Amino acid sequence: MKILVVGNGGREHAIAWKLLQSSQVKQVLCTPGNGGTANLTGCQNYPLKVEDLAGITELARKEKVDLVVVGPEMPLSLGLTDHLHQFNIPIFGPTQAGAQIEASKAWAKQLMVEAGVPTAASEVFKNPEKAKKYITQQGAPIVIKADGLAAGKGVIVAMTLEEALEAVDSLFASGFDTLIVEEFLTGQEVSVLALTDGKTIRPLLPAQDHKQVGEGDTGANTGGMGAYAPTPIATAEIMAQVQRSVLEPTLKILQQRNIDYRGVLYAGLMISPIGELKVLEFNCRFGDPETQAVLPLLETPLEDLMLACAQQTLADCLPIQWKSGSAVCVVLAAGGYPGKYEKGNEITGIADASAKGAVVFHAGTQQGETLVTDGGRVLGVTAVGEDFESAIAIVYDAVNCIHFTNLYYRRDIGHRLKAVNN
Ligand code: AMP
Numbered sequence: 001m002k003i004l005v006v007g008n009g010g011r012e013h014a015i016a017w018k019l020l021q022s023s024q025v026k027q028v029l030c031t032p033g034n035g036g037t038a039n040l041t042g043c044q045n046y047p048l049k050v051e052d053l054a055g056i057t058e059l060a061r062k063e064k065v066d067l068v069v070v071g072p073e074m075p076l077s078l079g080l081t082d083h084l085h086q087f088n089i090p091i092f093g094p095t096q097a098g099a100q101i102e103a104s105k106a107w108a109k110q111l112m113v114e115a116g117v118p119t120a121a122s123e124v125f126k127n128p129e130k131a132k133k134y135i136t137q138q139g140a141p142i143v144i145k146a147d148g149l150a151a152g153k154g155v156i157v158a159m160t161l162e163e164a165l166e167a168v169d170s171l172f173a174s175g176f177d178t179l180i181v182e183e184f185l186t187g188q189e190v191s192v193l194a195l196t197d198g199k200t201i202r203p204l205l206p207a208q209d210h211k212q213v214g215e216g217d218t219g220a221n222t223g224g225m226g227a228y229a230p231t232p233i234a235t236a237e238i239m240a241q242v243q244r245s246v247l248e249p250t251l252k253i254l255q256q257r258n259i260d261y262r263g264v265l266y267a268g269l270m271i272s273p274i275g276e277l278k279v280l281e282f283n284c285r286f287g288d289p290e291t292q293a294v295l296p297l298l299e300t301p302l303e304d305l306m307l308a309c310a311q312q313t314l315a316d317c318l319p320i321q322w323k324s325g326s327a328v329c330v331v332l333a334a335g336g337y338p339g340k341y342e343k344g345n346e347i348t349g350i351a352d353a354s355a356k357g358a359v360v361f362h363a364g365t366q367q368g369e370t371l372v373t374d375g376g377r378v379l380g381v382t383a384v385g386e387d388f389e390s391a392i393a394i395v396y397d398a399v400n401c402i403h404f405t406n407l408y409y410r411r412d413i414g415h416r417l418k419a420v421n422n
């Protein structure tokens with residue numbers, strides 16, 4: 001098989017790496033890819049941007065690929081899938097109508113309410129003064145969300161009324177015209193990435209990521225500083241509840257609306273201290289860095305699952321098989337991220353880290369004469385162990401081998417697991 005992967009993050013490197021572990025996959029094309037996919041045996045990078053729908057379609061046709069896999073939300077929300085469907089190219093990723101589940105939080109909220117999916121109470125506002133009046137009535141803490149793709153910058157969890165009112169002004173000032181004001185939820189966040197072919201839907205192993213930049217889950221929100229799977233917080237009972245009360249009703253309402261959804265439905269859940277679950281958000285793609293922790297544990301060939309989603313035969317691949325053990329991914333970032341950071345710093349020690357038993361997924365890297373940093377999140381170092389304790393020991397041993405100027409990472413990835421085990 002020949003597969004085209006669209007994207008350039010750690011998630012896409014992990015997908016390409018996993019696909020190439022199978023003898024059925026002869027070649028992976030990645031566009032635009034990164035330093036990791038450039039160095040991966042069997043993988044070739046192409047310089048097309050993820051927004052270049054016509055270019056990507058042309059590449060898929062010219063290379064006669066068997067499948068296109070889309071990593072990020074942007075090309076999905078621009079309609080890459082609809083484009084490729086016109087040429088009968090199998091694609092893993094929902095249509096533009098389906099991608100609204102991530103691209104518009106107001107649309108997703110309405111869908112959840114109609115489907116009876118548990119989610120935080122909320123109101124939608126197009127008028128700043130009305131939003132502020134409502135926020136003042138509700139009081140803080142409260143959550144303000146921009147409607148639209150915002151690369152992780154559109155959600156403000158306001159602990160004070162002042163912060164919440166400021167958030168309204170700053171989101172409207174930065175060009176958003178619709179806001180969602182949502183009830184503040186407490187508990188632990190779990191990422192459930194589910195595969196669907198539009199007829200059947202099944203979760204992958206539940207994961208947790210660490211969104212905040214600082215140790216102890218403090219500081220600014222990022223795309224994710226680390227992740228682990230399978231998280232013990234999501235017990236079998238909770239996963240059964242996710243299937244019954246989140247995944248199935250969501251798929252059903254998508255079907256009722258004639259939305260062709262084949263790919264990943266990512267449910268970001270909040271699980272309260274008493275085990276009550278609510279959906280915080282849906283995404284239309286794999287999570288990053290959750291994918292880097294989940295895929296190394298997958299036993300069923302990934303290409304079989306992805307092709308089955310594209311061809312609506314997922315039921316034939318069930319149950320999804322998993323390896324035993326636990327996986328932990330630690331993100332190595334450029335100091336300053338998620339604010340300003342440097343690019344172009346030389347990266348060393350990857351081979352030594354791999355020799356320690358870890359897999360080093362690249363995110364913001366570029367391979368020229370040397371390998372250099374090229375983004376905020378630079379690498380995702382993943383280790384699998386027989387339990388979390390051993391995975392964490394292997395991963396940090398490997399992380400210690402890697403160097404670049406201003407390297408920053410969290411030393412406490414997986415710290416919440418201690419609370420579960422004690
Ligand atoms: P979202 O993009 O909707 O997942 O929001 C980004 C992050 O903001 C989430 O991962 C949570 O950490 C936080 N968040 C979102 N909604 C809520 C909420 N209703 N209550 C508390 N925290 C939230």
Ligand code: GLY
Binds near residue numbers: 283289
């Ligand atoms: N790790 C969070 C996300 O992919 O949205």
